[in-house]
Amino acid sequence: MTQHSRNTPQFYLTAPTSCPYLPGQEERKVFTHLVGERAGELNDLLTHGGFRRSQSIAYRPACETCRACISVRVVVDDFKPTRNMRRVLDLNGDVLGEMRSATPTSEQYSVFRAYLDARHRDGGMADMTVLDYAMMIEDSHVDTRLIEYRLRGPDSRLNGRGSGDVLGVALTDVLSDGLSMVYSFFEPGERERSLGTFMILDHIARAQNMGLPYVYLGYWVSGSRKMDYKGRFRPQERLLSAGWTRFE
Structure with missing residues (x-):
């Protein structure tokens, strides 16, 4: 053998x-x-x-x-937010993300469960239990972090943390050349905040601060409403048959 x-x-x-x-x-x-x-x-x-x-x-x-x-990755240093993206940043000026170790909590799962029930009720993850969620977070042999998004508190400038309930969570891998957004979810009742867009914008800013050139968004699928939003973050590179190709 x-x-x-x-x-x-x-x-x-x-x-x-x-x-x-x-x-x-x-x-x-x-x-x-x-x-x-x-x-x-x-x-x-x-x-x-x-x-x-x-x-x-x-x-x-x-x-x-x-x-x-x-596959799509955002070119961090050349990225320029659109007018709508700047509006999303303004709407979430009271939200702070904290990067922490990949440790699951019941509070995160509560938001995760609400997110699935509201947006992916018929999807393959719809039946995930709290134990399944814990495995999704913890079963990693690479450099993985969680970024929790909460409302800013009065002491945020001192301790770098938000306060109040969790609004969104991103499971993110730290690569040699970027941040890879593995999975993200958010409170469905805060729809007007466009938290999905905000978390991507926050990752772009984080990657720039960390000296990393890319944010990997996963797969963009032309013609799929579920994936169409990824094409809005430009300039970006798409992995085509000739290699990574830039799109403005």
């Missing part, structure tokens, strides 16, 4: 399933496990090649007849 080192990735292909983004299409994924001492290095390398992380799995689409899923 051939023996494989934990540091040598083995790739596998899933069976076809219904595509969650484009009706009438089927999706397949190629995936590998992110384990061992070189998991962080491998996560970096695979992210550069268009993979995404879910817990200790790195995956990317490998569909036979479709290439609609395109």
Whole structure:
């Protein structure tokens, strides 16, 4: 029997399933496990090649007849917010994000549950329990953080923390060249704040402060309402057959 080192990735292909983004299409994924001492290095390398992380799995689409899923990363130093994005920043001037270790809490899960019930009731994550949520946060062998977003408090300038209830949470990997937004969710009752947009803008600012050139947003799918918003954050680079290609 051939023996494989934990540091040598083995790739596998899933069976076809219904595509969650484009009706009438089927999706397949190629995936590998992110384990061992070189998991962080491998996560970096695979992210550069268009993979995404879910817990200790790195995956990317490998569909036979479709290439609609395109990896997108924002060019941080050249990014200029649109008028609407500046409005979102103004609306959330009273919100502060705190980067912390990837530790799940019941408060986070409460927001996560409300978010799924309001926006993804029929999705693949709809039945996730609090234990499933804890696994999503904790099952990582790479440099992963949580960013919690709360209202600013009177002592925020001193302690860098917000106060009040959690409004949103982002699970984020710190890569050698950027921040990768693995999953984010927010309080659905605060719709007027456009918290999803705000959290991306906050990540762009964080990456710039950390000296990182990119924010990885995952897959942009032309024609999918679920993914269309990612195309608004420009300039951005999209991973095409010729490599990462800039779009203004």
